[in-house]
Amino acid sequence: MQERPLPRPGSPELSILPSEAHKLLYRYLYDRRDNPPTMREIRAFVAERLGEAPSQTDRRVRDLRDHFDVRTVLFGGEHRYKLMGWSQTKKDGSRRALSQRTRAQVLSPQRCAQCGHSPLGHGVVLVVDHKVPREWGGTDDIDNLQPLCEECNAGKKAFYATYDKYGDAIQAAAMHPEPHGRIGELLKAFRGDWVPSDLIGVVASMQQYQEDWQKRLRELRLLGWTISSRRSKDPGTGRVHAWYRVEIWKQWPPGSIRAEVARLDPSNKRKNRD
Template identity: 50%
Template structure:
């Protein structure tokens, strides 16, 4: 699909495709800015002026629009911009989404999976959250869903939206079930792009399928497989941020990665004794 496949902003086709005014407003803004794609700061400013939306609401609209259209984040100089390129390869906007039955099963836990608050005791409202967002390759499968209270869900969306510029690299890694492979493939994707990997992105990707209490240990264990990386510290907005720069990598071993790491650790100990 190409830019020529984009429906005109005032067309009946677009009104049938995007039934909500807020989505059509965002589409119109991005459509008009095809030759000069906007940054997220500009998108948020437009949405606030046009619809009075908060940042988290705008971030959600961007993710929703990707159900119908390709909207990659592209690095231009020192900034990242959102470029409307064409229709999505698959019209995800037509999917059935989370069924009422599955939604009920997810919410039956009656407790926020993040803060532990409950509707009965804390008077919070629970929402169905996708552990891995659709835009990062997540699905509507039960394993990818969890109950979150409204506040935790909004906080998570705001945090995840800050990583939108790295969406392409994140999608490369999310499909892998083993944390070592997710981390390694993420480092490789950033390496190929010529960009250092932010530690906060590594932490999120490492815990996507199962929470990793010590994902830094998984990082260090990659060295036992012949991988290596440098750690870079940078001061940004008054805070010290950590980044990783991949310097060496090898093919993944056959079979279970964690088991192979343990095997090599034991072999090294035997060699020393």
């Protein structure tokens, strides 16, 4: 089936947008499809035309995603916003329901992917969860779906909501095919701000679970990255929280990051000499 073409700026189809400011933003993204802008460029454009605060512009980008697929892509080492096509999101913010066949396929393991509890053994109710949330660009593809019990699903939603303001950065980082890349792109996207270890662990495992994501993080230093860390103890729970930030980062090597890390790892060189 042929995809519905994007409407041209000024088209009556854009009457679905809530304001002229949204239509102006749409025109800008439409004209920049071949050279997608960064959020900094988007904010500067809207501020020049409308005198709008950055927070308002960010909200308008989210509003556009109710109707159009505005995807965060990594281009030239920066996160850019590319207008791809119509979104699967309806105006009321709901999505098309998953088919019964897809739901049955996702739930077929009969076990929560997070806690391991099952309906028969523990009396839990399983639901279909999006590994990368829809709000962060996650799709309904089977690879992005997993079974979670209702308790784990609620906890995950509460945890992810804490980082909604970084949704675009997380979405872009999650698209990298290698765990080193997902971790590195997340650190870069925070632009020197501290990134909580819990979030790094989640993003590192978004395409494939990483039991030892901390090792992948340390291995970035072999590529010339400078990463600092800090820790603090929660007086209430006694739990130690860790944060990381990147101070110096390098371009990714051509080919496999994992292969380049293995080549540079001094422990591997010692094994080869032995």
